[in-house]
Amino acid sequence: MFSSTGILHYGPGIRVIVAIDQGIVNYYRSLIPKYHGVHPQKYPAHITVIRTGREQPPQMDIWGQHQGEIVVFQYHPEIHCDGSYWHLNATSQRIGEIREELGLPKFRFRERECYHISLGNTKV
Secondary structure (H helix, E strand, O other): OEEEEEEEEEOOOOOEEEEOOHHHHHHHHHOOOHHHOOEEOOOOOEEEEEOOOOOOOOOHHHOOOOOOOEEEEEEEEEEEEOOOEEEEEEEOHHHHHHHHHOOOOOOOOOOOOOEEEEEEEOOO
């Protein structure tokens, strides 16, 4: 496990991310063999805290409260692929706390109990 930091950003819309060092994504994507045809992700390097259109926080009265906060996270260097998307698993106690403050479960997918850092995809 490696540790790093990112900056929390709200918006546009109902979206929250932790912007992270693009170098992390660039490095790990460079380790994926070229024959897989992995394209860079659409957005700059980040960890999604709340995904637009997929989640509606019940506690909107505190929306934006942590804008610009520095968030510590850990990531595992093993690259994962679900068939189309390539990513690293990431964890962060603070991300879970922020989600819970907004009235959401700590993890978007309880079966994973982690977040992820997108490296790219093989969609055409």
